[in-house]
Amino acid sequence: MTAGSISQTQPPGLLGDTPARDYVRKLQLFHSFAEPELRRAVAGLELTPGARVLDAGCGSGAALEWFAAAVGAHGLAVGIDLATAHVAAARAAAPRGCPVLQADLLHMPLAPASFDLVWSVNTVNHLRDPCAGVQRLAALLRPGGRLALGQSSLLPDMYFAWDARLERVVNEAVRHYYRDRYGLQERELTAVRGLAGLLRAARLRDVAVRTFTIERLTPLRAADEAYLLDAIFRGTWGGGEKLRPYLCDDDYEELGSLCDPGDRRYALRRADFHFLQTFTLAVAGRGAGT
Ligand SMILES: C[S@@+](CC[C@H](N)C(=O)[O-])C[C@H]1O[C@@H](n2cnc3c(N)ncnc32)[C@H](O)[C@@H]1O
CATH class of the missing domain: 3.40.50.150 (Vaccinia Virus protein VP39)
Known part of the structure; x- marks a missing residue:
């Protein structure tokens, strides 16, 4: 193996990767x-x-x-x-x-x-x-x-088995968010x-x-809930907040409840939760x- 070098001045990758990026x-x-x-x-x-x-x-x-x-x-x-x-x-x-x-x-x-x-x-x-x-x-x-x-x-991932429409608008909102964040087309x-x-x-x-x-059903393993709640609901979606500009008020409110462990509608404790x-x-x- 030969020694490698990293240029700090390279433009970021398509999804913003740089030597300084940390996820x-x-x-x-x-x-x-x-x-x-x-x-x-x-x-x-x-x-x-x-x-x-x-x-x-x-x-x-x-x-x-x-x-x-x-x-x-x-x-x-x-x-x-x-x-x-x-x-x-x-x-x-x-x-x-x-x-x-x-x-x-x-x-x-x-x-x-x-x-x-x-x-x-x-x-x-x-x-x-x-x-x-x-x-x-x-x-x-x-x-x-x-x-x-x-x-x-x-x-596409299935998050809300009980509501294909909400899932479709959330997926579309995520696409718009990525388009605006990284300047990318679909x-x-x-x-x-x-x-x-x-x-x-x-x-x-x-x-x-x-x-x-x-494929996951409730009750979820701790590792499954940690990923879905922390990385997706709170991370990618910001608890719904990051997607706010791309959702109507009702969908934004419902998504916030589904992502909130303190809400009785929290998705990851529903009996019909089924992730794919x-x-x-x-x-x-x-x-x-x-
Ligand atoms: C989505 S992550 C996947 C990481 C890992 N393969 C996994 O499955 O968890 C993409 C990884 O690629 C790295 N990466 C992005 N562009 C790269 C490049 N040009 N050279 C080397 N690594 C790069 C990022 O730093 C990041 O760790």
Whole structure:
């Protein structure tokens, strides 16, 4: 591995990522919440002892432990991330012998053709040029190596099983909020749906996709309630406040109640609460002779 460098003057990524950005808590909440399904996705890759794995955009580093366990003492698991706070959290979470580098994956400080698996979850949708990013990741594969791109929510999440209309206007409000916050059109926000095309454009073979459903009912596990309440209801939606400019008064008032644990209408204690989210893994390989 060669030393990497981070330019502080690069423009922020599509969704505002910079070395100074910090959303560690949201990443930790997501991993605790989706751990069962993410572990199934990792297990399905059937990693063998001795393999070399890179987690590109490793965030808080929760998956590094799973990779280190799968590849054993003779293998290698490496994390890489742009954000200083995320790298610090990943270093704290990573097992011994598992390096975490701070670098921009578009300017990777790693030798080409050196990994058996590159895993990158919810990260290429943060790049201004995902095609270039996927090509950089593909270049890191040894002959016969695989690139696995994971992406949440290619289908809309179901939050309010009892009210499809409210859910639709909330989803639309979130889209408008992101458009105004990051100056992005819907087409730019959803370009990542073309995961298979990104893998093919990087000249990888045997593209395969698998979608896992993340499905939860009340009573929720503590990790599920923490993610939905803290990361989504309070974080992404600001308890409804962030979406206020995009909702009518009645919808805003109802959303606030559904997000409020002190309100009798709090969504996460309803008997009919049923949450659905998808996690899609698109995998492709570098030919053994290339
Ligand atoms: C939504 S998070 C996903 C993190 C992690 N893969 C997970 O599933 O929890 C996206 C991550 O990509 C990182 N990131 C964004 N742009 C990057 C870039 N150009 N190079 C390296 N990491 C980047 C961010 O700092 C963040 O940690």
